[in-house]
Amino acid sequence: ETGVTQTPRHLVMGMTNKKSLKCEQHLGHNAMYWYKQSAKKPLELMFVYSLEERVENNSVPSRFSPECPNSSHLFLHLHTLQPEDSALYLCASSQGRAQQETQYFGPGTRLLVL
Amino acid sequence: QKEVEQDPGPLSVPEGAIVSLNCTYSNSAFQYFMWYRQYSRKGPELLMYTYSSGNKEDGRFTAQVDKSSKYISLFIRDSQPSDSATYLCAMGPLGGTSYGKLTFGQGTILTVHP
Numbered sequence: 001e002t003g004v005t006q007t008p009r010h011l012v013m014g015m016t017n018k019k020s021l022k023c024e025q026h027l028g029h030n031a032m033y034w035y036k037q038s039a040k041k042p043l044e045l046m047f048v049y050s051l052e053e054r055v056e057n058n059s060v061p062s063r064f065s066p067e068c069p070n071s072s073h074l075f076l077h078l079h080t081l082q083p084e085d086s087a088l089y090l091c092a093s094s095q096g097r098a099q100q101e102t103q104y105f106g107p108g109t110r111l112l113v114l
Numbered sequence: 115q116k117e118v119e120q121d122p123g124p125l126s127v128p129e130g131a132i133v134s135l136n137c138t139y140s141n142s143a144f145q146y147f148m149w150y151r152q153y154s155r156k157g158p159e160l161l162m163y164t165y166s167s168g169n170k171e172d173g174r175f176t177a178q179v180d181k182s183s184k185y186i187s188l189f190i191r192d193s194q195p196s197d198s199a200t201y202l203c204a205m206g207p208l209g210g211t212s213y214g215k216l217t218f219g220q221g222t223i224l225t226v227h228p
Contacts, residue, residue: 004157042120042221090158100165100208104160108157
């Protein structure tokens with residue numbers, strides 16, 4: 001295991017639901033990330049947090065709302081999603097925020113929006 | 115034009131074969147290069163990274179970078195069924211304020227059959 005856990009592992013939701021994805025890292029890292037992985041597409045960086053401060057927001061729609069209450073936990077709050085938001089959502093963490101830092105990924109949450 | 119192009123495959127080879135996985139890129143600012151491996155139902159894990167042009171070897175794996183041609187490769191010697199996974203190239207610039215911002219290829223699906 002990489003030291004990064006994600007819950008739930010699978011989620012099915014309707015377009016009017018509100019749900020949250022949770023990520024926890026046990027590595028003592030200072031930076032955390034949310035990625036979206038869709039079939040046959042590259043990983044898309046969504047958000048970056050460094051020391052609980054959001055430092056990157058990659059033009060993500062407002063129906064995705066991140067929260068980082070402390071350096072070990074990261075949430076992604078979801079509301080009024082669209083079917084095209086169905087994907088694997090990956091959380092990652094790294095020691096620092098330099099570009100060349102190794103990122104450790106969790107197993108992901110497989111999301112299906114009906 | 116995509117910043118990073120990676121042949122998605124799928125690639126199927128017999129056990130013991132030499133595998134070549136490739137990515138091309140267009141951004142001259144990219145200075146460090148990574149290869150991630152992603153097994154089914156898991157998150158990506160870092161396999162190798164390199165900063166310079168030339169070859170870097172680690173066991174059965176060799177990462178090759180040609181900055182003049184903007185081309186990187188991962189070679190797997192004596193491939194094993196346990197190498198069956200999706201391989202993702204990733205790259206980024208050094209310095210600046212792009213916090214951990216990697217640009218990924220779309221991944222190549224590799225199957226090594228006994």
